[in-house]
Amino acid sequence: MSIRYSKSTLSLKTSEIREILKLTEQPDLISFAGGLPAPELFPLDKIIEINKEVLETSGRAALQYSITEGYKPLREIIAKERMGNANVKTFSDNILITNGSQQGLEFSARLFIDKGDIIICESPSYLGAINAFDAYGPKYIEIPMDEDGMIIEGLERALEEHPEAKMIYTIPDFQNPSGKTLSVKRRKQMVKLSEKYNIPIIEDNPYGDLIFEGKRLPAIKSFDTTGHVIFLGTFSKTFCPGIRIGWVCADKEILNKYIMIKQITDLQSSTVNQMELAAFMEKYNLDEHIDEIIKVYKNRRDLMLDSMKKYFPKEVEFTKPKGGLFTWVELKEDMDSVSIFKEAVAEKVAFVPGISFFPNKDHHNFFRLNYSNMEETKIIEGIKRLGKVLYKHYN
Numbered sequence: 001m002s003i004r005y006s007k008s009t010l011s012l013k014t015s016e017i018r019e020i021l022k023l024t025e026q027p028d029l030i031s032f033a034g035g036l037p038a039p040e041l042f043p044l045d046k047i048i049e050i051n052k053e054v055l056e057t058s059g060r061a062a063l064q065y066s067i068t069e070g071y072k073p074l075r076e077i078i079a080k081e082r083m084g085n086a087n088v089k090t091f092s093d094n095i096l097i098t099n100g101s102q103q104g105l106e107f108s109a110r111l112f113i114d115k116g117d118i119i120i121c122e123s124p125s126y127l128g129a130i131n132a133f134d135a136y137g138p139k140y141i142e143i144p145m146d147e148d149g150m151i152i153e154g155l156e157r158a159l160e161e162h163p164e165a166k167m168i169y170t171i172p173d174f175q176n177p178s179g180k181t182l183s184v185k186r187r188k189q190m191v192k193l194s195e196k197y198n199i200p201i202i203e204d205n206p207y208g209d210l211i212f213e214g215k216r217l218p219a220i221k222s223f224d225t226t227g228h229v230i231f232l233g234t235f236s237k238t239f240c241p242g243i244r245i246g247w248v249c250a251d252k253e254i255l256n257k258y259i260m261i262k263q264i265t266d267l268q269s270s271t272v273n274q275m276e277l278a279a280f281m282e283k284y285n286l287d288e289h290i291d292e293i294i295k296v297y298k299n300r301r302d303l304m305l306d307s308m309k310k311y312f313p314k315e316v317e318f319t320k321p322k323g324g325l326f327t328w329v330e331l332k333e334d335m336d337s338v339s340i341f342k343e344a345v346a347e348k349v350a351f352v353p354g355i356s357f358f359p360n361k362d363h364h365n366f367f368r369l370n371y372s373n374m375e376e377t378k379i380i381e382g383i384k385r386l387g388k389v390l391y392k393h394y395n
């Protein structure tokens with residue numbers, strides 16, 4: 001067929017990684033590849049009950065169109081409770097409801113990026129963001145990370161060399177894929193740099209609530225006094241992803257641009273889903289539910305890290321996340337995690353090769369493991385299998 005597609009459609013590539021991940025669809029394979037929350041933790045009975053209540057008491061309004069910004073009581077709860085937990089003082093008028101934070105990422109690229117513009121991000125960064133941004137043809141400057149997240153001297157140098165850069169994209173808490181967290185000191189430094197260079201920070205923060213030890217860190221947005229920080233939140237990991245509710249929290253002037261984009265994209269997020277989520281949080285305490293999630297994920301993280309210590313060659317390095325869903329594994333520099341992936345699948349275990357998390361595609365010796373969506377006995381067995389594959393390349 002010679003249908004004349006748009007240039008932007010023609011530039012979309014099928015992801016090589018998505019293709020190879022199809023190999024993981026085998027019943028007896030233990031896959032640490034996905035990034036899914038554990039479905040057994042979804043509060044299903046309560047959702048069924050709330051669904052009935054909302055439809056019985058406000059069914060016609062719930063099934064009607066509603067305003068683009070989102071259901072006001074939901075925005076109020078988000079401003080007060082969810083943003084409050086992240087130490088951000090804000091109001092419902094600074095919140096736009098989106099279809100997950102993925103939509104916030106796509107809107108951010110649409111808002112700021114023309115072809116050839118520079119995005120500064122962590123190295124590695126979130127695959128789904130890179131895919132959304134790629135559609136707008138940006139260039140990426142990747143900033144290395146250490147145990148405290150993005151190295152600020154690297155960011156500063158990048159901004160000195162490229163003051164025309166259009167946005168800083170960061171996942172500060174328990175980053176996907178590395179599990180690393182940006183220190184509070186660096187959060188403040190990053191905000192200062194964004195003010196100096198007048199560049200927005202997109203703070204993508206789906207995991208901040210899932211902290212295994214201690215208290216949640218203040219969001220980067222909490223240090224923002226000039227409106228340079230745009231916070232993207234979501235209920236995907238703290239409630240359930242199928243409801244597709246996330247939000248953008250930003251300065252009113254910037255938020256108005258997001259609202260315009262939301263309107264032309266899909267008018268609004270689902271009225272009924274928004275009303276049900278608000279009713280859930282009015283009736284039940286979401287933080288108590290999050291505590292239950294944390295208990296399970298912490299246990300799974302401990303089990304995975306302990307098993308890695310036991311069954312992986314000593315030379316293999318991996319991060320020790322203090323929250324979130326992932327650990328990140330570093331192999332010897334000359335190793336290629338895509339070929340290790342193929343060997344692992346033959347042993348009936350899988351992960352996501354690291355290459356797709358590097359927007360400039362230039363690091364081959366990493367991979368990501370997910371522990372949230374795997375029952376305990378399978379974590380031990382899967383890591384044993386993976387250890388066996390890795391040992392063939394060490395010694």
Ligand code: PMP
Pocket residue numbers: 035099100101102103126128171176204206233234235236241245246
């Ligand atoms: N950002 C990051 C860093 C993520 O890991 C994810 C989901 N895996 C998203 C955004 C998108 O999540 P959602 O659209 O479900 O809110």
